[in-house]
Amino acid sequence: MKQDRRTRRTKKLLTEAFIELLSDKKLNEITIKDLCEKADINRGTFYLHYQDIYALKQQIQTDLYEELANLINPFTKVKTINSYELFYTLFTFTTKNEALFQAFLGPNGDISFLTDLKTLFKDYYLSILLQGDTRNTTQNLEYAYDFISAGFTGLVSSWLESENPTSIEEMARLTSRMVFDGLPALLPE
Amino acid sequence: MKQDRRTRRTKKLLTEAFIELLSDKKLNEITIKDLCEKADINRGTFYLHYQDIYALKQQIQTDLYEELANLINPFTKVKTINSYELFYTLFTFTTKNEALFQAFLGPNGDISFLTDLKTLFKDYYLSILLQGDTRNTTQNLEYAYDFISAGFTGLVSSWLESENPTSIEEMARLTSRMVFDGLPALLPE
DNA sequence: ACAAAAATAGACAAAATGTTCATTAATATA
DNA sequence: TATATTAATGAACATTTTGTCTATTTTTGT
Numbered sequence A, B: 001m002k003q004d005r006r007t008r009r010t011k012k013l014l015t016e017a018f019i020e021l022l023s024d025k026k027l028n029e030i031t032i033k034d035l036c037e038k039a040d041i042n043r044g045t046f047y048l049h050y051q052d053i054y055a056l057k058q059q060i061q062t063d064l065y066e067e068l069a070n071l072i073n074p075f076t077k078v079k080t081i082n083s084y085e086l087f088y089t090l091f092t093f094t095t096k097n098e099a100l101f102q103a104f105l106g107p108n109g110d111i112s113f114l115t116d117l118k119t120l121f122k123d124y125y126l127s128i129l130l131q132g133d134t135r136n137t138t139q140n141l142e143y144a145y146d147f148i149s150a151g152f153t154g155l156v157s158s159w160l161e162s163e164n165p166t167s168i169e170e171m172a173r174l175t176s177r178m179v180f181d182g183l184p185a186l187l188p189e
Numbered sequence C: 001a002c003a004a005a006a007a008t009a010g011a012c013a014a015a016a017t018g019t020t021c022a023t024t025a026a027t028a029t030a
Numbered sequence D: 001t002a003t004a005t006t007a008a009t010g011a012a013c014a015t016t017t018t019g020t021c022t023a024t025t026t027t028t029g030t
Helices: A005-022 A032-039 A043-049 A053-076 A083-096 A098-105 A111-129 A139-161 A168-180 B005-022 B032-039 B043-049 B053-076 B083-096 B098-105 B111-129 B139-161 B168-180
Strands: none
Touching: A005 A032, A005 A043, A005 A053, A005 A098, A032 A043, A032 A053, A053 A083, A053 A098, A053 A111, A083 A098, A083 A139, A083 A168, A098 A111, A098 A139, A111 A139, A111 B111, A139 A168, A139 B139, A139 B168, A168 B139, B005 B032, B005 B043, B005 B053, B005 B098, B032 B043, B032 B053, B053 B083, B053 B098, B053 B111, B083 B098, B083 B139, B083 B168, B098 B111, B098 B139, B111 B139, B139 B168
16 A cells, blocks of 8 residues: 655655755754755644654654564575675665665764664574574674674775775675785785 | 863753763754753753754764774884784773763764774874885775774674673784674674 | 645744843952 | 953844645545
8 A cells, every 4th residue: 555646746855855955964953844855845834744853864764674674585595605795786776775874874864773773684594594593603703703794894885985985895805805815914014 | 272161061061961861862853952951051051052952962963983093092103913902992982971972873873973083093093004015005905994994893882782791802803803803703604 | 626734934932142231349460 | 459351141122944734726536
């Protein structure tokens, strides 16, 4: 049961205006009034759908997160980890949603977006590695995946910022090497 | 040329009230009115020192950042990297400022705090490794340190969140191993 | 074509913001 | 310790944003 077309239109316009505003304004500087003017939507209409700016932001974030979760899901069905494929898929997804990722990971971004991303990532890894075998859930392993998933998100955000970005293939390979061959292989001795 | 005692008092009270509020309120929910009531400071006085809530936050962040930079600085004078010592110092610092770190790294935290932290960290590593020798500044090396510094900050934030936290010594050792022995050593084969 | 639902304009009270000013209190320092 | 200086206060005020509400118009699904 799909939403009314008008509703979809309204939400789309508000979302687009929001992302546009977020690129040169801090979150706290974006007022509902501003947003509605930019989207050319009646202010009352905004309240028909969202409680406040942060609810809108949360919604956008949740949608993106869901899409990403669906993307990762097939990888969990598999017995062995194919990191390259996974990273390739992830980097591809970020370019497809570049504006959003830049907004959420950029200086006006949201720390909870990062946290969610990290959680998603970590859960995926743990779910594969531990297939039913929970005795391996050591504290150290947890920390290792905290490190990896944070590292990965950090990589994505600096990759998105670079003006002459490395290719998706290369990024996937590089990330894969960092995680599985280890960092020392990449560092000067 | 130190500030007037009254000014110091005002800023201190506002800072304390802010951190207290941040522990159970989202940043956007904290109003200047709230804050001043909690700090028992005249609202007009707030405007004597800060433009808005975000300026206050930025100030607190900058102060903390500066303190941290001073802490890291001695390590850059050294020829060889002693990661354990560095990490030990850093983890100790975070526990000393636990409330602040939790506030800034927690769900109501600020992404730019994370970014600053990462930058500080990465610059430190690069400055040591490249002592004058800039030909090693490859893109891959940059990415490796993006990964490491993001990973480290991720580790700190999940460490601060855990209700039964690992000791500082153990965390320093663990982090050091991740970076220099590589992650595979910690993962199940 | 028509009933249902959504968006609109515009009005409104309530709240927070940001500024001002005369007055009081605290401070540095001579 | 007296005094000039500076900071904080209380209180008022206009401005802006928020949030809610209506009657009306427009768009939609069927």
